Amino acid sequence: MSDRLLRTAVATRDALSLAQKTTGPALDLAVRLWLAQAFWVSGIVKLHDWEQALYLAQYEYPVSWLNPVPAAWIGAGIELLCPPLLVLGLATRLAALPMLALVLVAQFAYRPLDAHLVQAALLAWLVVMGAGPLSLDRRLARGLPDSALPFAKPAARLLEAVTRRGGPAVQVALRLLVAGIAARSGDPAGTIGALLLTLGLGSRLVALVLIGLMPAGAALSWPLLLGVVAVFGPGPLSLDGLIRHTIVRRWPRLAGVTPPLPDDAPHVVVVGGGFGGLAAVRGLAQAPCRVTLIDRRNHHLFQPLLYQVATASLSPADIATPIRSLLRDQANARVLLGRVVGVDSDARAVRLEDGRAVPYDHLVLATGARHGYFGREEWEPVAPGLKKVEDATEIRRRLLLAFEEAENSDAPDQRRAFLTFVVVGGGPTGVELAGAIAELARHGLEGEFRAIDPAEARVLLVQSAPRLLPTFPESLSAEAAASLEALGVTVLTGSAVEAVEEGGVTVSGTRIAARTVFWAAGVVASPAARWLGVAGDRAGRVPVGPDLSVPGLPEVFALGDTALSHGWDGQPVPGLAPAAKQGGAHVARVIRARLEGRPAPAPFRYRHAGSLATIGRKAAVADFGRVRLTGAAAWWLWGMVHILFLSGMRNRLGVAVEWFWAYLTLRQGTRLITGPADRAPKPAPVAPPAPALERAS
Numbered sequence: 042m043s044d045r046l047l048r049t050a051v052a053t054r055d056a057l058s059l060a061q062k063t064t065g066p067a068l069d070l071a072v073r074l075w076l077a078q079a080f081w082v083s084g085i086v087k088l089h090d091w092e093q094a095l096y097l098a099q100y101e102y103p104v105s106w107l108n109p110v111p112a113a114w115i116g117a118g119i120e121l122l123c124p125p126l127l128v129l130g131l132a133t134r135l136a137a138l139p140m141l142a143l144v145l146v147a148q149f150a151y152r153p154l155d156a157h158l159v160q161a162a163l164l165a166w167l168v169v170m171g172a173g174p175l176s177l178d179r180r181l182a183r184g185l186p187d188s189a190l191p192f193a194k195p196a197a198r199l200l201e202a203v204t205r206r207g208g209p210a211v212q213v214a215l216r217l218l219v220a221g222i223a224a225r226s227g228d229p230a231g232t233i234g235a236l237l238l239t240l241g242l243g244s245r246l247v248a249l250v251l252i253g254l255m256p257a258g259a260a261l262s263w264p265l266l267l268g269v270v271a272v273f274g275p276g277p278l279s280l281d282g283l284i285r286h287t288i289v290r291r292w293p294r295l296a297g298v299t300p301p302l303p304d305d306a307p308h309v310v311v312v313g314g315g316f317g318g319l320a321a322v323r324g325l326a327q328a329p330c331r332v333t334l335i336d337r338r339n340h341h342l343f344q345p346l347l348y349q350v351a352t353a354s355l356s357p358a359d360i361a362t363p364i365r366s367l368l369r370d371q372a373n374a375r376v377l378l379g380r381v382v383g384v385d386s387d388a389r390a391v392r393l394e395d396g397r398a399v400p401y402d403h404l405v406l407a408t409g410a411r412h413g414y415f416g417r418e419e420w421e422p423v424a425p426g427l428k429k430v431e432d433a434t435e436i437r438r439r440l441l442l443a444f445e446e447a448e449n450s451d452a453p454d455q456r457r458a459f460l461t462f463v464v465v466g467g468g469p470t471g472v473e474l475a476g477a478i479a480e481l482a483r484h485g486l487e488g489e490f491r492a493i494d495p496a497e498a499r500v501l502l503v504q505s506a507p508r509l510l511p512t513f514p515e516s517l518s519a520e521a522a523a524s525l526e527a528l529g530v531t532v533l534t535g536s537a538v539e540a541v542e543e544g545g546v547t548v549s550g551t552r553i554a555a556r557t558v559f560w561a562a563g564v565v566a567s568p569a570a571r572w573l574g575v576a577g578d579r580a581g582r583v584p585v586g587p588d589l590s591v592p593g594l595p596e597v598f599a600l601g602d603t604a605l606s607h608g609w610d611g612q613p614v615p616g617l618a619p620a621a622k623q624g625g626a627h628v629a630r631v632i633r634a635r636l637e638g639r640p641a642p643a644p645f646r647y648r649h650a651g652s653l654a655t656i657g658r659k660a661a662v663a664d665f666g667r668v669r670l671t672g673a674a675a676w677w678l679w680g681m682v683h684i685l686f687l688s689g690m691r692n693r694l695g696v697a698v699e700w701f702w703a704y705l706t707l708r709q710g711t712r713l714i715t716g717p718a719d720r721a722p723k724p725a726p727v728a729p730p731a732p733a734l735e736r737a738s
Contacts, residue, residue, distance in 0.1 A: 061272055068268050069173030072163050073133070075261055077124035079160070080140055084120030087113070119143050127167075130176020134200065137167040155222055159262040162218050166269060169207040171200065180690060212276030216241060219270060222263075223251060230254055238270070241279020245271050302373060306331050307636055310391055310399055312381050312569075313407035314341050314364045317601035317621030321405045324629025326371050329636055333399060335391065337380040339363055342430060343687055345618060346696070348470060350433035351559075352440065352477035353485065353712040354703060357430045359695050362688040381408070384572040386594055403596050403632050406569045406583070407625060410602035410616065413565030413580070420541040424558040427470060434715055436559055440478065441714050443557045444486060447493050454554070460498040461555040463546050465538050466562030467504025468511070469654040472521055474561055475502040476656040479528040484658075485708060500530045501555070503548055505537045505562075510662070512615070513652060517662040520671045524660040538562075564616065569603050578605050587644030588631050589624055598631070600624030608645040618686070620647050653679045658704060 087094035094117060099109035107115075119139045126136035141164040148157040172178045186197035216238045224235035230250070237247045248271035252264050275281050307330040311318045314336035325332050340361040349355040368374045380394040384406075390398040412426025425435050440462070447459035464475045479500045486495035502509070502525060508518040509525075509532065522532050533548060540547035545554040570577030573591060577583055582605040583591060589606060591597045600606075601621030606614045614620045627645045634641050651665035653675070661675035670678060680700065687693050702708075 061274075064268075065272050066174040068265070068272050070130075070175045072265050072269070073127045073130065073167070073172065073176075075265060076137075076140070076160065076163060076167075077127040080120045080143075081124040084117050084124075087117045088121065116143060130172035130178050133172035133176060133178050134168050134203075137164045140164050141168060156262060158218055158222075159266050162215050162266060163262070163269070165211050166215065169211045170204055174690075209276045209278045212270075212273070213241075213278050215266065215270055216244060216275055216279070219248070219251070219266060228254075238275075241275040241281050244275035244279060244281055302329070302331055307402045308333065308400060309403045309405065309632060310335065310401035311405040311407060312336075312391065313409055313601075313603075314338070314376075315344075315407055315409050315601065315621060316618045317603075317625040318405065318407035319364075319367065320622045320625025321407065321598075321600070321629045322368060322374055322625075323371070324626050325633060326373065328373070328629070328633040330373065330402075330632070332371075332374045333377055333401075334364065334368070334374060335377045335379055335381055335393070335399065336364060337378070338429075339365070339376075339378055340430075341367060341688055343683075343692075344428070345686075346683060347427055347430075347433050348474045348477055350430070350711075351427055351436035351474065352481050353437055354477065354481075355696060355699055356711045357434065359692055359699065360687065361430060362692060367688060381572075384569075384597075386573060386597065389596070401596075403635075404598065405625075405628055405632075406567075406572075406597070406599045406603050407601050407621065408567035408569050408603050410564040410566050410580075412560055413563040414560065415563060417541070420560070423543055424465060424541050424546075424560040426560040427474065428564075437711075438714050438716050439557055440481075441712055444482075444490065444493070444495055444498075445714070446556075448490050456493065457499075458545065458554040458556045460493065460495075461501070461545075461553065461557070462498060463501045463503060463553060463555045463558045465503050465541075465546075465558065465560050467502060467506065467509040467532075467534065468561060469652075471502060471504070471561035472509055472525065472654055472656060474559060475500050475530050476525055476528055476660075479525070479530050480657055483529065485703075485712070496529075500528075501553065502530055502532050503536050503538055503546075504532070504534045507535050509534065510654060513654070513662060513664050514669065517664055517669060517671065521654065521656055521662050524656040527660075528657050564602065566603055569599060573597065588641060589628050589645050590631070598628045600628055606645060606647075609647040609649065614647045615649075617652075619650055623647055653682060655679045 091113075094113045095109060098113040098116065120143070123136040123140050126132050127140075141161055144157050144161045144164060148154065148161065182197070186194045220235040220238040223231040223238070226232075231254075234247045234251050237243055248267045252267045252271070255263060277286070309325060309328075309330050309332045311321050311332065311334045314334055318334060318336070319341060322332050322334050341364050343360040346355060346360045350357055350360065365376050368376060377393075377399070379397065381391055382394050383392040384390075384404065385392060385398070388398075388400075389402065389404075390400045391404065392398055409428075411428050412421075412432075414420050414424075425432055425439070427433060427436060443459045443462070447456045450456045450459060462478050464471050464478070478498075482495045482498040482500070489495070508515065509521050510518045513521070522534075525532055536549045538546055538548055539550070541558055544556065545552060546558055547553070564580065566577065566581035566583070568581070570581055570583045573583065573594065575583060575591060575593075583599040583603055585599050585604045585606050586592055587608070589598045589600050589604060589608075591599060601624055602616040604614075604624070606624070608614050608624075609620075614624070624645065624647075627642070630642045633639075651663060653661065653663050655661040655676060657676075659673045659676050661671070661679045663670040663675040663678055684693050684697055687696060
């Protein structure tokens with residue numbers, strides 16, 4: 042097989058695998074939801090008219106070996122108790138088995154229908170294969186076999202054996218059922234499709250074609266059944282399976298089993314475990330290279346929700362995931378915990394703080410940005426920014442301590458200063474932070490203090506530009522300002538911060554007594570430009586070319602907040618998470634093309650999906666170009682998008698439950714003051730000088 046044909050075959054295999062990984066979980070969930078609603082509705086109808094249910098059990102579909110009354114109770118019980126388990130994906134096989142029995146009774150003792158057969162086939166699929174990734178069964182499968190529950194390990198082994206041995210048979214049954222129904226249609230396309238499905242030849246394509254030929258009014262069960270064949274394939278007992286087995290024996294690479302890489306395989310080093318760095322590493326999963334990801338922290342942080350940690354709505358574990366767990370299944374990826382302090386581009390090595398040097402053949406810098414103070418770095422101890430978990434917990438500490446110290450104070454002026462919060466910067470972070478502080482003061486702390494009323498707290502949002510959210514349309518900026526003011530936030534636009542001190546701030550010549558100030562006004566890129574010896578822009582970003590490589594250093598790439606790219610139709614690419622992810626994926630494609638000797642992909646082009654910002658519990662703004670949303674609709678959309686972008690099912694479920702609880706109860710559950718109990722962090726203790734004898738040794 043020629044290299045070009047082999048690459049095409051590998052790309053086809055990867056595309057099919059990707060399709061199954063992306064659509065398979067959603068299809069499995071759709072099958073479970075459809076089956077659950079069909080049975081649940083039937084059970085509710087029987088419960089509503091029990092006399093009719095008894096009549097049907099006695100005359101319409103009697104079971105010869107069962108009394109009508111127990112039969113009716115058993116049928117209704119199955120229809121009411123099993124569907125919720127199916128929806129949750131909890132004990133899915135156990136729930137699907139009695140539902141399958143009920144359908145078979147209806148098919149053979151009542152009225153034979155294709156609809157019953159389709160339901161039976163889908164339920165048999167769930168009984169044999171189990172629920173997909175979007176289920177509690179999959180979440181529990183890792184630890185349950187080794188738990189203290191009796192017979193847990195033998196039961197797990199039994200279920201694995203059922204899937205391994207019964208899977209091919211149930212896939213054949215699904216194909217034959219679809220083939221039989223298609224053949225009875227009398228349509229030539231249906232007849233040809235039935236023949237191909239019976240043989241298991243081109244099964245995925247045939248199933249997709251049959252879905253496209255379905256009439257508009259067809260029942261949902263039919264495309265779901267065809268979807269299972271199209272997504273999960275015909276199984277090994279098919280001509281497709283035989284052909285695949287023969288080809289893989291001849292060309293093992295097509296099996297997807299990557300042989301161990303030699304020590305001299307090309308080495309790609311990625312610095313930074315944020316959105317862009319992870320996207321680059323994952324994009325190189327099947328590339329013939331070794332990948333090393335270096336980060337000074339062991340976790341990937343979902344920064345868009347960091348302000349919720351700072352305002353006691355979420356805990357750090359809700360929005361952070363260990364990097365090693367994210368890359369557990371990527372065999373060619375290694376994770377190093379370390380702080381990069383420089384790059385030797387001549388020797389092609391990354392220098393770490395502990396003196397180690399990590400050589401590279403290709404280098405990807407995705408080091409992000411930190412908060413910038415426009416040359417007034419002395420303000421940072423008084424007005425902390427928000428870029429990492431430590432920043433969020435420090436802001437939370439200062440925020441909650443302010444209320445505690447106001448409660449302890451007897452001086453009215455001092456109490457007002459403690460209850461005055463200033464947020465500097467009117468971008469998305471500043472807007473969301475100010476709104477969250479106002480909600481915490483008015484709702485989250487209600488009734489918990491005796492000497493003060495937290496609702497009397499003043500929250501000021503200072504913005505030097507003429508309006509909030511300058512990157513949003515003007516109408517949405519006005520809507521955001523109005524929503525903040527409705528929460529009690531004082532919005533000061535066109536106002537410059539001239540001084541920040543321990544006791545307050547000076548804004549456009551006016552002194553504001555405030556003991557708590559937070560910074561959300563600007564960012565500065567990491568020192569990557571200095572590492573490479575290139576001239577950065579005003580924010581310190583590294584200028585990059587159309588392929589995101591650094592001019593003069595074609596083996597070095599920069600992306601995300603680290604890079605200055607004009608890949609947004611000639612405009613600078615914004616420092617957003619989607620832009621970093623797109624940049625990481627593009628760099629991976631460029632490197633992979635070089636390693637495999639293929640032409641380089643087209644220049645990087647950022648595709649802007651839209652901008653979102655939330656203000657309060659039912660207010661947000663969303664800009665999608667021609668479509669703009671405000672209020673509750675934008676708020677729901679903002680919540681769903683952020684939950685989906687989180688890493689890991691645990692984080693998604695945890696954040697969803699936490700938000701739901703806080704929304705209904707108006708209570709934040711993570712109001713913990715950690716660290717020193719005074720306003721400013723205590724300086725690190727200075728070790729006493731060692732005795733002369735010890736110094737000499």
